Amino acid sequence: MTDQNSNDAEHHFLLRTKKSGVAFLFFDSPGTQNFLTHAVISELERAIEQIISDNAISAVVLISGKGNTFVAGADLHEILKYQTAEDATRLSEFGNRVFAMLANLTKPTVAAINGLCVGGGLELALCCDRRIATNAPITVLGLPEVSHGLIPGLGGTQRLPRLIGAAAAIELTVGSDLFDAQRAYDLKIVDEVVTPDDLLKRAEHLALELVQHDTSVTGDASLRPHGLFKGDTSLKHETSLKQEASQPSVDQLKKLFALWRRSVRLKTKNRYPAKLKVLDAIEEGLLNGFDRGITREISTFAELAIGEVARNLIFLFFTKELAKQLAFKEARQVSSAKLSDFKVFDYEDIPAITGDIKTASGEKLFQLASELQTDEVLAVLTSTDSINDLVETLPNKENIVGLQYFHPVEQIKLVELIPHKTTCSYARALAVKSVLKSKKLPVIVSDSPGFLLNRIVAVYLQHAERLALSGTPVNWIEKSLTDFGMPIGPFAMIDEIGLSRAAAIVTNLRNKLGERFFVNSTIFKALELGMQGRKAGCGTYLWQNDERQHLNPDLQIKLNLKISEEQVTPEHAEKIAHRVILPMVDEAARCLEERIVQRPREIDLCLVLGIGFPAFRGGLLKYADWFGIKELIAEINEIYQETSPISPISDYLMKLEREKRGFYSRATD
Template identity: 30%
Template sequence: MSYLSIEEQENILVVTLDQSDEKVNKLTEELITEFQQLLDQTDPDEIDGIVLISGKENNFIAGADVEMLKNKEAPDEIEDLSQRGNTLLLKLENFPKPVVAAIHGSCMGGGLEVAMACHYRVASEHSKTVLGQPEVKLGLLPGGGGTQRLPRLIGVQNALTYMLTGKNIYPRKAYKLGLVDELTHRDAILTAAKKAVQKINSGNFEREDKRSLAHQLMEGMSPLRKIIYSQARKRAQSNTKGNYPAPDKIIDCVQEGYENGYQAGLRLESKSFGELAATPESNALVNLFFAMQGAKKNPDEEKAKDITKIGVLGAGLMGSGIADVSANNDYRVLLKDQEIEPAAKGKKSIWESLDKKRKKRIISEFERDRIASHVTPTATYDGFENVGLVIEAVFEDLDLKRSIIQEVEQTTPDDYIFASNTSSLPITKIAEAANKPEQVVGMHYFSPVPKMPLLEIITTDQTADWVTATAREVGIQQGKHVIVVNDGPGFYTTRILAPFMNEALMLLEEGISIKELDKHMKQFGFPVGPAALFDEVGIDVAAHITEVLSDLFGERGVNPSRKPTELFEEGYKGRKNKKGFYRYEKKKGKLKKTKPNKEIYQFFGGSGRKSMDAETVQQRMTLAMVNEAAWCLQEDILRNPTDGDLGAVLGLGFPPFLGGPFRYIDREGADTIVQRLEEFEEKHGPRFTPAEILKNYAKAGKKFHSE
């Protein structure tokens, strides 16, 4: 199969990349081989230059084929692959005639490395065009010369910022940095690229150094560059807490290339690429990547009903967020609240979010207005007669949700779907109020909806297959990674979060300080500490969840802490009323968390606090969540371990480098996990009783994942 098609235009070879069996172009061994042959067989004396362009609609090259990396033995075979890629890109870089990359759509990872090896880059200004080096998110580094070319194009400090975070670079920023040489309309990139070939040949192009004067001075002297490397290491350590090995190796490669030469940098890059691919952290992150890819596919797509119009009930933070991700993905939305003012306020927040993108030049003014026009605020059910899906995002009250179903059914078509965005109330009980309970489903979004990548769909014994398929398809179109779980109190994510948060309260009662508790868990790899999370979620919400789950845990002899209810009754709600585990104050118009609220210690035995062993705290907290995940699999709330891993990482911030609860069990060994749980059970009681499935896996020496 040929991935490249070649056409001569105006004495320029226009090379079109198009992997016909894939939705996007990926850097594969076959493509590397075919490209190598093209360069070997092309006589530079017979052409003016080469233009690389994609045959895909919104994609240049999405990056290296991760499946290719997974199928190779690390470190040796991965290092060899990197060396082969570097040989090809050096040949491209040193081709005697101009090679121009015409970029429209995603140009990521290995795709950007191909583009950087070209002599000139022209990119479309379209919102679908995005560049970046996201390899760090897979526990890897750019293995195709990226650690050497990116710093030389945009400067050491700028390059480290993007390589160490994996952040996207949009067209305007890419041009400002000097990563691309020209911006144009998507329909004009081929014409612009061919003109660039002639411009280079005529000697009328000289790349401008767009670094600031301060950057040029610092990066021009070796002693000052050492300060840059040192500061970058400190920032990386602060961000990763030492849990990810890739950032240090990225800095090593940049430093090697600058201090000992380009070729030395490439050699170290290939070696480090292979070494990182062999680490458990990269293995976990790569498996997580495949799980995320799987959650973007609908196995029952053919059963899904076509949805064009969605009704969202409740225009608060969650409802507006759901309307936002729907409108941004071309759904028409009726955003309903009890009065028109809050509904209009909800639409305004969507418009403001779009306008921020417009100001950053991610979208145009026309796109902003077009997307905003998809949302219609309303205080009535007028227009709901042709809505295919209604998503309610009202207060967590069972009777309220039941009454809303009965209201909605008076207007909507017979084949509409009712979805509840509840975080804990059983969908079966909500569906009891419906004329057609088989058309009721849970769609649990996470706050803030536009940023959080997970959607948890909850089905009952009655939910029709086409309803599940449709809800999943809508979630995927909204840009979410979707997991489907079975109904039960708290479903999956809320249920496994509850013991984790409960353990935090137990530790506070034993005397740990808020600051130390949060520090230990962030050091372990959670993005925020549990005390800060209480404030973000809302202590009132935590009290409600405790009530919903109390019977479930009571059946196992577990008595959850009553502290959330006590705190709520005393007026503590967290961030929303600036009264929680932390103090809050407004800075530059935004509410900022400042320092722990020591007054709250009166509910936890007084102000006297004691230091506690970090590992013990981390294990008690983490195993509370991990054990509950196993209970969920045992009780068929979870359909498979992969969804369990994905839900915990994307929904709750379980450390990605550990891969999720079930990958963590496999990594540590089920027998080790059971042993730790039994030790805690002896000290702290039945909340640490290991799930039976864990004991069975420990006895059999089994793993939850086959690879």
């Protein structure tokens, strides 16, 4: 076997040619994962040129030199550096030219996939004649670019539909689906699934099989999937998820894309442009040829790459990944600990045996704390009570930690983890490990009234209620906030939280933080009328079979709430949304001032994961920076003039204005 690579100081590829004539091109960048950058693609180009010129090479296996990653896609950090569409265009054009060199090699190519193969990694694999993937749990494939506000920019919108059919390709790209090797095989994206131990041997064997097939070496397009990619619109390999034998006609394709566009617009309200733009690129190629499709893909990728939505979604992706990395790092400190040693007690949900829920809960909590063994940890679930107060008189309190889940629990992937003053590092790490095991993300918050999310959400709900009680139609409020990007309106959110829990949260906040948290008449009146929320089928709304119907007429009459037959205008809807959303920014600033969390990004992540704050806006504080701090303060001042007593704006927000900076930006001159 001979080894060859480039003369660069930093290598990404190593070419090893075996006596059989099969060359293994190992992708092994410095660092823990392989990413595609301009430098990497440049070296790939040189490697392909070397393969073309070396007559001793009869076939190529593209494989990773890492144990956990084939290729983890394009380097998003590099994409964020682009200042103009021209910058992004140059990379996409260059990458497509190099990938076309690989796709058009007359020597057979096999992609041997083990580990992460997503985005540009899958696009690279699609350029090969065959793909083999391992059945290892770490092997994950997909084109997730749309979830980052982008579209595939290295030929994925053209090669994937020609390989598996338009219907399947659309579903995978629009949905940013990630899937294992078996599903990739079922979809005909990969040709074989093998064990990791068999990958090298089987890839070499398959490459030699292709060499021995005469027409494969001569580049017969009928045998090579990528042979179709030179503007061929016949869709020879067209299949759907149902593996239909017939090829769709032009009219059928147009109908398919029309249905998808209608569905995407209904779900996204045009807030996520990549979901529609990727349809345009796929359709262009299928109807007008591969080259036209690639041209559309490149221009669309460049347009989206410098857009605000992509920047915000990539920011949130990095923020979430960082939070996960920190959490897993902490969990590794107790890697040998048993999850069975982690006990959970719901302080607010125990039956009130004595008629006093706090007394009953306190007695049970003391008993559980007393029984804790050295390696056991007790997590106390609470949404209102201070964890420091709860553990003050308990034994073994160093092994106790607070947790707060959010409703609906089965959907919300966020958990607040609240250590108290003497929680030991072991207890905290085991709590983190347990939350991760439940496929949720723990965020560490300081012990304070309402903790983080409930405190900010309470502001959201009370300003919505204030508008309703002052005569703004409830349906206008709900629509204004969903138009802003929230998944549901504030009154529907009250029902999701549950009336009793919501009442406990706002009461606690008012008692602990004062009059800026005013009493929510809607919540307490609903409770008086016996309404409990979605689970009980009756709250601020009436519910049937877990589906929201309409505003509760009894509550509407009791509080004189209005419903308007007219539609709210876009201008008025924006004003309503500002009156509900902007005070949240001020409360979030107070949370930073009090060090409930350390960084703005933690607040933005919590609100996106916890209540579905619109991700395309980047989070609450990203949105505040976009809005402008000076303009924000002026609007909040106007809103606060309508409250009684009038609230002062937080010192933190005023300091940002004095220093002429935002939550994420530095001071400007």
